[in-house]
Amino acid sequence: MSYSRQPVDTDGICGLATPVGSGAVGVIRVSGPGCLRGMLPLLRRPGGGACGVGDFEPRKLVRADICDGLSGGILDQLLVVCFPAPHSFTGEEVVELHGHGSPVVLERILRQLVAAAGLRLARPGEFSKRAFLNGKMDLIQAEAVMRLIGAGSLRAAREATRQLGGGLSRRLGGIRARLVEVLAEVEACLDFADEEIETADGDELCRRLDPVIAELESLLAGSAFGRRLREGFELVLVGRPNVGKSSLFNRLLGRDKAIVTPLAGTTRDLNEGCFEVAGVVVTVVDTAGFWESADPVEREGMRRARGRMAGADGLWVVAEAQEGLVAGDWEILAEVESSRMAVVFNKADLVPGGSGRPLLPGDWRYGEVYAVSSLDGAGFAELESLLRRWLGVMDPGEGEGETILVARQQEALEDARDAVLRSRDLLREDKPWELVAIPLRDSLGVLGFMVGETGVEAILDRIFSTFCVGK
16 A cells, blocks of 8 residues: 555554453553563563563463562563564554453553553554554545444444455445546547547547446445444334323334333333344334323423424324324324324224224325334334335445445545546536546545545544544
């Protein structure tokens, strides 16, 4: 990789690589030139002798004790593993100290490394930032590291892992290679306009740009599902009291979390739970029933419900199948402003011999309509299909890790696509090729920005500051 990147700091850094808190094992990561030699005064062989560099075979766990620089006593018994440069995560010499997960002991070890080994505490994301700056990964892979750590579902973790493995980077590399070929043709025509050389005509170049545009569109089409994988989806249930919101809520979760009674107004506050649809974490919110009440607690519950309605990704207005839509239901529907809304008639099992879905007026405009039974599960397969459509679900394996795009990546892809479209339009309009070349160069610059080859210095600190310290 020949990236134009910032100089890498040469000072040694150390940081906790495992979560803060007590645990069976705690891992401290160290990176920097000569970091093992610098910490040798703190390490002892199990028998008590001083450790040397030769005691630590690369990539093999070696038993050693670490001393307290003040008292000289043993702080902890460690397993030490060394990774020589450049064959390490950061590309520098890296040492990992695997000790017991006592927060007090781990903090003391870090203090000793700073005081006696000449290291400093790592900033958030600094290990990954050094890996990027040393060419061990591109920027897309570096961002995938944090998404893998924060994955809320197995599907999200798999998608992040594919991207960490370079799936998106390779796909972008193919796009860039085709753009370079087209730009080379354009530049050749400009540079050798007076020479008798054979070059492609505008129609041919348009045909070669078409698959590039299609590829960029394909990446962008999957980004909506990738955002859902990353951020999740919030579904809010609203309706009159005692229409079955809480029983629907429990059925979705697969457990009895909400209290269900025949009494109206059982739910007075927001009740939340999570379930998965195709690997996307769906947060479902059960709300207080909407009705005219003088009770200040119920009124506060309705106020909170309205607040969650406003920010919901999806909204289900729940009504009773045997009653159809009554005045209170119409009042709720009048408040709804959502592009993803459905009416769910619950208690369909109580409608004898019918579908459980009442007839609706001919000018129905309030989204889709479903009839379900929270008692026996009838109709829930249709609700799952609805959610899959709302989520923009892609089949497992489709996209191969390219679907998870952060805002920076999506904006860059949109800019690249728009630039290629401009070039194709200019070719079709038979404009001067000097004009055609400009957006082609822009598109290549944007794609280079995506992987971190050009123009990323201003955003590096912002990206890596979101990482945990040990990464």
